[in-house]
Amino acid sequence: MNAAGIGVDAGSTVVKACAVTAAGSRIWQHVELTEPRLEEQARRIAALAREQAGAAPLVATGYGRKLVAGAERAITEITCHARGVFAELGSGGTVVDIGGQDSKVISVGADGSVRNFAMNDKCAAGTGRFLEVTAARLRLAVEEIGAMALAAAEEVPISSTCAVFAESEIVSLIARGAALEAIVRGLHRSLVARLASLVRSLGIVEPVALSGGVARNPAIAAFLAEALGCEVKLPEAPQLMGAYGAALLALD
Amino acid sequence: MSIEGALRYYLGTGIGKGVLRFERLRNEWRLRHRAPKTSSPFSPPLSTSPWLKELISRHYLTGRYADAHRKVAWVTSGAPVEFLKALGYYLLYPENHGAVCGIRRRGEELCQAAEEAGYSRDICSYARTDLGSLLSGRTPVGRLPKPDLLLCCTNICQTVLFWYRVLAAHFRVPLVIIDTPFIYSTAPAHAVDFVQRQLELGVETAERVAGRSIDPAELERVTRRSREAVELWMRVLERARHVPAPITAFDEFIHMGPIVEMRGDRATVDYYRALLATLDLRIARGTGALKQERIRLIWDNLPIWYRMRGLSELLARHGATLVASTYTNAWGELAALIDPSDPMRSAARVYLHPILNRGTGHKLDTIQRLATDYAAHGVILHSDRSCKPYSVGQMDQRERLSARGIPALLLEADHNDPRAFADEQAENRIQAFLEMIPS
Numbered sequence: 025m026n027a028a029g030i031g032v033d034a035g036s037t038v039v040k041a042c043a044v045t046a047a048g049s050r051i052w053q054h055v056e057l058t059e060p061r062l063e064e065q066a067r068r069i070a071a072l073a074r075e076q077a078g079a080a081p082l083v084a085t086g087y088g089r090k091l092v093a094g095a096e097r098a099i100t101e102i103t104c105h106a107r108g109v110f111a112e113l114g115s116g117g118t119v120v121d122i123g124g125q126d127s128k129v130i131s132v133g134a135d136g137s138v139r140n141f142a143m144n145d146k147c148a149a150g151t152g153r154f155l156e157v158t159a160a161r162l163r164l165a166v167e168e169i170g171a172m173a174l175a176a177a178e179e180v181p182i183s184s185t186c187a188v189f190a191e192s193e194i195v196s197l198i199a200r201g202a203a204l205e206a207i208v209r210g211l212h213r214s215l216v217a218r219l220a221s222l223v224r225s226l227g228i229v230e231p232v233a234l235s236g237g238v239a240r241n242p243a244i245a246a247f248l249a250e251a252l253g254c255e256v257k258l259p260e261a262p263q264l265m266g267a268y269g270a271a272l273l274a275l276d
Numbered sequence: 277m278s279i280e281g282a283l284r285y286y287l288g289t290g291i292g293k294g295v296l297r298f299e300r301l302r303n304e305w306r307l308r309h310r311a312p313k314t315s316s317p318f319s320p321p322l323s324t325s326p327w328l329k330e331l332i333s334r335h336y337l338t339g340r341y342a343d344a345h346r347k348v349a350w351v352t353s354g355a356p357v358e359f360l361k362a363l364g365y366y367l368l369y370p371e372n373h374g375a376v377c378g379i380r381r382r383g384e385e386l387c388q389a390a391e392e393a394g395y396s397r398d399i400c401s402y403a404r405t406d407l408g409s410l411l412s413g414r415t416p417v418g419r420l421p422k423p424d425l426l427l428c429c430t431n432i433c434q435t436v437l438f439w440y441r442v443l444a445a446h447f448r449v450p451l452v453i454i455d456t457p458f459i460y461s462t463a464p465a466h467a468v469d470f471v472q473r474q475l476e477l478g479v480e481t482a483e484r485v486a487g488r489s490i491d492p493a494e495l496e497r498v499t500r501r502s503r504e505a506v507e508l509w510m511r512v513l514e515r516a517r518h519v520p521a522p523i524t525a526f527d528e529f530i531h532m533g534p535i536v537e538m539r540g541d542r543a544t545v546d547y548y549r550a551l552l553a554t555l556d557l558r559i560a561r562g563t564g565a566l567k568q569e570r571i572r573l574i575w576d577n578l579p580i581w582y583r584m585r586g587l588s589e590l591l592a593r594h595g596a597t598l599v600a601s602t603y604t605n606a607w608g609e610l611a612a613l614i615d616p617s618d619p620m621r622s623a624a625r626v627y628l629h630p631i632l633n634r635g636t637g638h639k640l641d642t643i644q645r646l647a648t649d650y651a652a653h654g655v656i657l658h659s660d661r662s663c664k665p666y667s668v669g670q671m672d673q674r675e676r677l678s679a680r681g682i683p684a685l686l687l688e689a690d691h692n693d694p695r696a697f698a699d700e701q702a703e704n705r706i707q708a709f710l711e712m713i714p715s
Binding site for chain 1: 671675678683686700701704705707708711712714
């Protein structure tokens, strides 16, 4: 393969990698869970990318971006997600990136550049971690809770956006005999409420698009559209947008 | 005041001053002869740095022995101190001492000492550092002198009111409170009258404690030196309008020590005059504080004392630096209001007008003016968990600055408590912000 740019997104939960041609189309991709020895893992993935897609300039992003050996540049996920989603959807607007440990709302200009951004505070509220923690408490797989929330006929309100407080709230709801499905639906609503306020703090500029691994959860897009009162677009591979954007930036 | 006390004071400070002078000369020699680091993004330190170190160390050295021989007052950072200086008081600023603890990375342990005594973590970290130091007896400056008088002015926040009441109960000494009504633009005459009357009462108390009357000629002299120092400080700051900036706000945070702690002293005027000359030399040579200056930023709020170096290096890696701050500007912008011929009236007016005693609209205008005057590309708004009066309104200020074409970043931290600061997240935000600024 003839890659012209490679992007490695060393995230807190998952490492994503992607290679693009000079024209910017994705020709190779790779996803695996983040290992404790991230430096070694990043080196292996970069070598894999070059072996399978061809030698090309590499841009690293994600929290582990400084650990990716051989990267020409290390760029923040904010700039990379903006660039990736812009290329995918072909317009500016608002990108909501929900990652494993943090969430970002990015206002993207008509030229694909970052105009402004807001991030969650120093806590897990509004992030993938919130769903992981609460799903674990309910002994459910994080992959199945989205569909379960959408199918639920009832909903119990969860007032906590904090993962730790939500966990104790769940305990008391279970003790009161609330239905599992109703709790799961309430949890999604709580996470989305936190995200929606982050979006509003920046100002809604349509189209609104989701990116990041959590965007694969179908309830998030549906509830966010409801909360914001506008359509929420979903790229084909939301989890890859950071690595894709990094690969595109490697072309510059 | 005993003969023994006087002997201890003059002997202790005399020997100490000799040692500090020797250190300064040695540091100056090193600065002149040391080969500059080629890999560093910064120009060599300002040649007056050893002098500054001597000045501040001497202030704390004097403090160590002060209560053996002189009257001592503890004061808030925005307090009208000229009348105390004229009465010969040694002045200690717990907030500045807090900053020294922060820079020396002692803030956390001292905050914890206060928390162990029951003070909430929601209280300002300067107050917690100070109270923690008081209760544990630990300080990086050796020893703090006990106060004979406390002077608290509410023009910076309301926390000081409660903080100083705690100090008054602890030391059992008189507390003078100068209550400054909040103003939106300029102070009405009745507000100035109100503050002036309190100042006059404060002078009476200070005279009683000092055991002597104030000499009007001395008060005028001190006020004149205050004005001179404040004017020079403003000129120092304005030199950073030059591109590349010969001094950064990081340098200014350190260099502001004398203007806060030694306002009204001859030595402060002399120091800033020398600093100004050094900056002019840098400008003439085209030397910037940063070797490659690409992005110029304005800082709002107190510095993050325990991460100054880290932040300065992080910005420098991206060719960015801070060229001005609302915080350092606050000690210079009121120079024109100081009138040595009418010290009490002018003090009442000056100490009513600090940025924190005025509306948030005034702060927004100040930031915007600084951005224009200093040719800045963006603004970092430090949302300081400990300083609510400084941080309130920053969300709106960020939006309004962005709407006016000035990108602004809200950075969550705390000026003295590192537990409220997340390195990785802060770095991520700052880097993303710098990537956003077109260059």
